[in-house]
Amino acid sequence: MATPCVGINRISPVVGLVGSQGAFGRWLHQFFEQEMKLRVIGRDPAGDVERTPEQLIVEADILIFTAPIRITPALIDEYTEIAAGRERGKLWMDLTSTKTAPMAALMRSQAEVVGLHPMTAPPKIPTLKGCVMVVCEARLLEWRDWLAPFLARTEADCVPADPAQHDRIMALVQGMVHAAHMAQAAVLRECSPPLGGLEAIQRFRTVGYELDSVVTRRMLASNPAIYQDIQFENPYIGTMLERLAAHIEFLRDCVRANDEAARRAMRVRLLEQARTFYDADSLQKGSYEFDRLRYLLSDLAIPAHLSVFLPLDEPGSLRALLSVFETLRINLDSIHSSRTPEGQLHFRIGIDPNTDIKNVHTAMEMIHQRGIGRVLLGI
Numbered sequence: 001m002a003t004p005c006v007g008i009n010r011i012s013p014v015v016g017l018v019g020s021q022g023a024f025g026r027w028l029h030q031f032f033e034q035e036m037k038l039r040v041i042g043r044d045p046a047g048d049v050e051r052t053p054e055q056l057i058v059e060a061d062i063l064i065f066t067a068p069i070r071i072t073p074a075l076i077d078e079y080t081e082i083a084a085g086r087e088r089g090k091l092w093m094d095l096t097s098t099k100t101a102p103m104a105a106l107m108r109s110q111a112e113v114v115g116l117h118p119m120t121a122p123p124k125i126p127t128l129k130g131c132v133m134v135v136c137e138a139r140l141l142e143w144r145d146w147l148a149p150f151l152a153r154t155e156a157d158c159v160p161a162d163p164a165q166h167d168r169i170m171a172l173v174q175g176m177v178h179a180a181h182m183a184q185a186a187v188l189r190e191c192s193p194p195l196g197g198l199e200a201i202q203r204f205r206t207v208g209y210e211l212d213s214v215v216t217r218r219m220l221a222s223n224p225a226i227y228q229d230i231q232f233e234n235p236y237i238g239t240m241l242e243r244l245a246a247h248i249e250f251l252r253d254c255v256r257a258n259d260e261a262a263r264r265a266m267r268v269r270l271l272e273q274a275r276t277f278y279d280a281d282s283l284q285k286g287s288y289e290f291d292r293l294r295y296l297l298s299d300l301a302i303p304a305h306l307s308v309f310l311p312l313d314e315p316g317s318l319r320a321l322l323s324v325f326e327t328l329r330i331n332l333d334s335i336h337s338s339r340t341p342e343g344q345l346h347f348r349i350g351i352d353p354n355t356d357i358k359n360v361h362t363a364m365e366m367i368h369q370r371g372i373g374r375v376l377l378g379i
Contacts, residue, residue, distance in 0.1 A: 008061050008089050010146050016060025017042035018053075018075065019067030023223075024095060027122040028066065035126055035153060057083045062143075063111070065094040065102070069229035072096050076105035087111040091143040097170065097226070098234045099136050099163035106138065113138040114147060117166065118156065119173075121222065125339045128156035135160050171236040176244060178227050181216040207294045299334035302350035306364065310345045310373040321347065321373060324366045328359045347373075 015032045017025050017040065025042065032038045041059060043051045056063065057079060067075050072094060080087070092111035094102045099115050106113040115136035118128055133156035140147065151158050161169070192201055205213070219227060231237055251270060254262040275283070310317050325332060334350035351360060364375045 010061070010142065012038060013061035013146070014038070014059055015040045016056045016063045018056065018063065018065045018079070023122045024118065025066035028064065031126065036150070053079055053082050057086060062091045062093070068225055069096045069098055069233045073101040073105040076102065077108065080109040083109065085110055089142065097174065097230050099166040100235060101233070103136055103138055103163040112140050112143045114140055115163065128154045132157045132159055134166055136163055136166060167234050168236050171234055171240040174230050175234055175237045176240055178219065178230060179241060179244060181212065181219055182227070184212060185216050185220060207290065207297060210297060211293060299336060299350055302333055304351040304353045306349045306351065307376045308347045308349060308367060308373045309376065310347065313345045320370070321367065324363050324372065328363050330355050330359055330363060
């Protein structure tokens with residue numbers, strides 16, 4: 001029997017990242033260093049050889065695997081073989097979008113084991129506030145008292161799950177959604193050129209089209225390997241795709257038939273039966289959220305706007321900014337806040353199009369002169 005590893009620091013542990021050069025690995029590195037004040041070491045299997053797996057196993061109290069989905073189980077097994085029991089008493093975690101295979105590999109080690117899945121791309125803010133993180137506890141003893149405050153510090157909405165439950169749900173939440181948008185992108189690529197391309201189609205947009213278009217373009221702008229692995233590595237994706245394809249084929253066949261029986265069959269199966277699945281409160285909330293998104297898109301489409309960054313995020317900062325517009329009697333159409341990747345507070349301010357442009361330029365100068373903020377985009 002291997003000798004248990006000694007000298008583990010659960011108060012201020014050293015965090016090791018395997019695959020730390022990935023986007024979420026880089027965010028994690030920053031989170032542990034800046035938010036939790038922990039020492040972080042890492043090794044990217046794709047090229048960073050600053051530390052060997054042996055050194056990571058020895059030095060890290062917590063080891064987190066952030067590698068691509070399809071290589072993660074084998075990578076964990078490799079580290080387990082090298083550790084040869086020295087991982088006992090330490091905490092090993094993974095951040096993959098599937099959980100069955102990675103968690104099975106983690107359980108073949110002698111470490112304490114937790115699987116995490118942040119349901120978001122690396123955020124632009126220091127925490128996961130407003131985002132969901134799935135937590136799969138598998139073997140957790142001495143590290144439980146560390147895990148709870150760590151999860152609280154992320155500010156994520158943490159949802160417990162077992163690996164199979166996670167993967168079944170991800171086949172719907174991720175796999176089905178991604179599949180639909182990839183198919184939409186393929187159809188647009190084939191059908192839009194004779195109509196003038198995407199720009200021509202965009203002029204005829206609906207709220208639904210625009211929302212789908214945003215998701216599709218975000219996917220296409222991201223790492224394709226992520227979306228590929230989500231489809232190929234989740235064991236429940238195949239069944240979901242068969243069901244999705246069956247319903248699309250049913251709709252196609254109804255449209256081909258183009259008679260009253262087909263119309264009734266389509267309405268009953270795809271609309272009325274589906275509607276009974278959602279309760280009345282859920283449907284009402286859905287309509288309300290759709291209207292909220294429509295209002296937001298309308299605000300963001302206002303061409304007359306200012307983009308202002310506030311260096312101070314403290315009580316009174318927004319009041320000082322708004323006082324400039326009040327002084328100059330500039331009416332605002334909308335105001336929306338967000339944060340930069342560095343955490344800087346940003347406001348997008350829609351201006352009444354009837355406003356005198358000279359007053360707007362004066363407002364921009366006052367914002368600079370008073371040290372209230374930086375105007376990066378003006379009208």
